[in-house]
Amino acid sequence: MTLTRRQVLKYGTFATAGATLFGGQSLFSPRAMAATTMTGVTYLPPSYKALTYGSNRFVELLKENGGDVLNVEFYDSGQLLKADEQLPALRSRSIDFMFHTTSYITRSVPILGITGLPGVVDELYRHPERLAQGSPLLELINEVLAEENLYMLTAGGGVLEPEYIWSTEASPIRSLDEVRGKKIRIVGFEATQALEDYDIGATRIPSSETYMALQRGTVDAGVFNISTVIGRSLQEQLQVCYKLPMTAFTVAPFMLRDTWDNLDDEVRGVLENAAGWYDENFIDHCNNDIYPNEYWPQIEEEGIEVVEPSDEDIETFNNGAEAVWNHWKGEVGEDVGIRAIALALGEA
Template sequence: MTLSRRQVLKYGTFATAGATLFGSQSLLAPYSHAATTLTGVTYLPNSYKALTYGSNRFVEMLKENGGDALSLDFYDSGQLLKVDEQLPALRSRSIDFMFHTFSYVTRSIPILGVTGLPGVAGELYRHPERLRLGSPLMELINEVLAKENLYLLTSGGGILEPEYLWSTAASPIRRLEEVRGKKVRIVGFEATQAFESYNVGATRIPSSETYMALQRGTVDAGVFNISTIIGRSLQEQLTYCYKLPVTAFSVAPFMLRDTWDNLDDDVRAVLQQAAEWYDANFVEHCNNDIYPNEYWPQVKAAGVEIIEPTEEEIATFNAGVQDVWDHWKGEVGEEVGRRAIALALGEA
């Protein structure tokens, strides 16, 4: 039986099948031919117009500029790997690069948690330059990632608009105290911790299952970025958006550090050019164009009531997250944690 490359990758027989299909040249060995072939993935479907804007153009640039040096196999919409399969596949070298949402992998890659820390995320959102290529915070993140043989090509030029609290008509959340006792869909670990003192029943539900969970009352509310709202048509099930900046994330390309280091110079230059475009355009386009001009008008047209938290409510929420910060610093190391938070807040 002849296996396709996709089948080989999907079913985990990468090395064995590589030897069978391609002879003594193992797919895990350094490339010896003129063209380097890279396999990349994203689990995001194209219904996420904003979040796939950057990855689609990144891939187009690789194809346009790769010439004879680079060929590409790219699978979107989870065609090859589901969200929780991507990072293990990268670590096992079954794929060469992936686009991943930070909030899904902060338990596995704790340093990325700085982008979603309550009380920090809002500052990073207002100051995207603190997370751009060449910034001290990006350099620190990659310094830590290198110890796990990971490399973040770019954050996308900052983080996306924060995730807010969205709730149904049956269980409205219009002020901070109303979150108490609610069943809330939360993905990010840091956000989950932030609501522990409010006796929230936090549930990690994939975005693809959230519409039905809201419709059936499995959850009362969710912590969502607006891309998830529009990408999954959740505005049809939600009535209130309480714009408390709970947490945040970006979607960005990752490789193994040694894969990056061992690329030919011309291939690395093509990737670097695409990464620089992504850094300059992805977050900026989402936050300043698609969200205000397309997504928020759709939410308002659906009748969702948008509620701004008071300064007192924001201060109350932020004052209660010190334990979250301390726990995170314990995971990444006290010195690294303090440096990262200081850089994110513009204090270093």
């Protein structure tokens, strides 16, 4: 594994000291020297209680089960790398694994767009087994990722509850038609495409800056997952949640494919154990525990109006999603795109 500068300095200093004090004898036992050290990151801070639940336990399992074969250094809250820096750092081997929201990197890794396609995400949300470990869809995703030397250990067992349109008191949105002309904060490329026909002013503002953007009227609304709302206290600046499923995402652990393939059996076993736990628990805990029992009650207590979309709005939005599907299929290849969408919709 590539050592970080911190590791090089740390071990290099100790090794020099050992040579000075003990001649040719090493300060480290042969077994300790054989241990694999892995550096991992996430840009998510602890305030994202739901989204960091899985990554925190994943890393804990690595440390608990790593014994003398695996050492782990993990940095959250963007301490080591910001969101947009993580994928380049993984590809350059500056880090060994990362947790990333798929919606942030679909422009760089188009196959991950299947987790955010309008008209598909609600089906994946209601049928998480279609994206579970061992599922044909996840295997297809990893086949395509392998072409870029990437590997997704698990999708977390599905996708998170879809992102909806949340708006301020000054510019409430209660229907699809009221989206027109609004300034909307959107991260996902797929949702941005889906709303292009509504003449919106789409802007990609980091979640850390969204509170002030809403407060100052820089944006009228945002396409958010409820974790972003609660994690950044955006409910204090919002008045209406228009619950039309726009897009979705998951938070997944990624490695380089050749790194994964070249791990020894013991280290790979430790990672597989952690990934298995993550697959069984992450999405299920968020969607079926934290969100309904903690987050949505907070939204209700804040007095935010929750508006269910009409059947007409759902049909109109989903019909317009066909153009997004076609664009995405052009990026991943017609055959791959057709297969992925069919698997996500339960048609294959």
